Amino acid sequence: MSGIKLLATGSALPQHVITNHDLEQIMDTSDEWIRTRTGIGARHHCRGEECHTSLCLDAARKALERGGIDPQQIGVCLVATLTQDHLTPATACVLQKELGFQEDTICFDLNAACSGFVYALHTAECLLAAAKRKYALVLGAEVLSRVMDLTDRSTCVLFGDGAGAAILEWGEDYPSLCAVMGSRGNRQVLMIPGVNTGDPSYIHMDGKEVFRFAVEVLPRCAKEVAAKAGISLDEVDRFAFHQANQRILDHAIKKLKLDPAKCTGNIAHTGNTSAASVPILLDQLVSSGQLRSGQKVLCAGFGGGLTWAGALLQLA
Numbered sequence: 001m002s003g004i005k006l007l008a009t010g011s012a013l014p015q016h017v018i019t020n021h022d023l024e025q026i027m028d029t030s031d032e033w034i035r036t037r038t039g040i041g042a043r044h045h046c047r048g049e050e051c052h053t054s055l056c057l058d059a060a061r062k063a064l065e066r067g068g069i070d071p072q073q074i075g076v077c078l079v080a081t082l083t084q085d086h087l088t089p090a091t092a093c094v095l096q097k098e099l100g101f102q103e104d105t106i107c108f109d110l111n112a113a114c115s116g117f118v119y120a121l122h123t124a125e126c127l128l129a130a131a132k133r134k135y136a137l138v139l140g141a142e143v144l145s146r147v148m149d150l151t152d153r154s155t156c157v158l159f160g161d162g163a164g165a166a167i168l169e170w171g172e173d174y175p176s177l178c179a180v181m182g183s184r185g186n187r188q189v190l191m192i193p194g195v196n197t198g199d200p201s202y203i204h205m206d207g208k209e210v211f212r213f214a215v216e217v218l219p220r221c222a223k224e225v226a227a228k229a230g231i232s233l234d235e236v237d238r239f240a241f242h243q244a245n246q247r248i249l250d251h252a253i254k255k256l257k258l259d260p261a262k263c264t265g266n267i268a269h270t271g272n273t274s275a276a277s278v279p280i281l282l283d284q285l286v287s288s289g290q291l292r293s294g295q296k297v298l299c300a301g302f303g304g305g306l307t308w309a310g311a312l313l314q315l316a
């Protein structure tokens, strides 16, 4: 069996923090409403020179340094996102130049919304099997503050900016991710208009429908990954679920009868960072010693598309 291990992580959050109390000053909302409905207390927004590319570079450099990997060793670079600085070039191509990857490195961006990072993990696992070099840099990064309608209080209080990076190593005797993925085409529940639609590129979301979708797919996806890996959920050391809403997470934890101590999140401080949420959380788990060498973390995302994805990742 061949597969990948997680070698190192990095993350970057913009310096500017927006608390719920800051939002109270500019719209009809309250800290109490946001906390009880979502679990969110604050989020980070890019300001000034900070942008999608700068967050990616910051997170990627940390991961490369911590993993002791020279950029010349990278064979695959993927960025999961829906808010890149330009439609083209892909952020992954900009990273190739800025970080000094070889020109035959496979570089592209991937949009599977909030499931994007887990989709990218599996894509990297497949590509690395045939790649010349056995290391991949996979990022999830978003600047959702650029696609928020500040007059829509039911969406704009939820989202934040950030980037997370992971260095993956492929090995013939490494474990498979046992990835599970799916999509259910739907333009009504969650949509951001693209170029030439005549509409501003703001997030349109039917929160209640997303909630219903999430509580259906997240527990099922986690169960399917564990079944594919031939282990019970009790044997999983950590869970890194997409940080969309604490109530969705609490529902999944209860339904799957998980130990809450294995499910620590960061939504209170970062809000929902879409594709960046799982890798930012992974970095925080590794940096704080909550995920240690040899341990297994079950990652799962769900969101726009509608999409879902889960995978079991082992720390090298």
Ligand code: ACO
Residues within 6 Å of the ligand: 028, 029, 030, 033, 034, 037, 038, 113, 114, 153, 154, 155, 157, 190, 206, 207, 208, 210, 211, 214, 244, 245, 248, 272, 274, 302, 303, 304
């Ligand atoms: N502050 C105060 N009141 C508000 C706010 C706000 N920010 N937003 C909405 N309200 C009001 C509404 O106007 C409504 O008032 P009314 O009863 O007088 O009409 C009331 O609060 C209830 O609104 P609902 O929309 O019914 O609130 P709900 O309990 O459904 O919570 C929420 C909304 C938080 C968006 C919830 O539906 C949710 O979390 N859905 C999932 C969203 C999600 O997970 N998205 C992430 C996936 S997508 C992605 O990551 C890109």
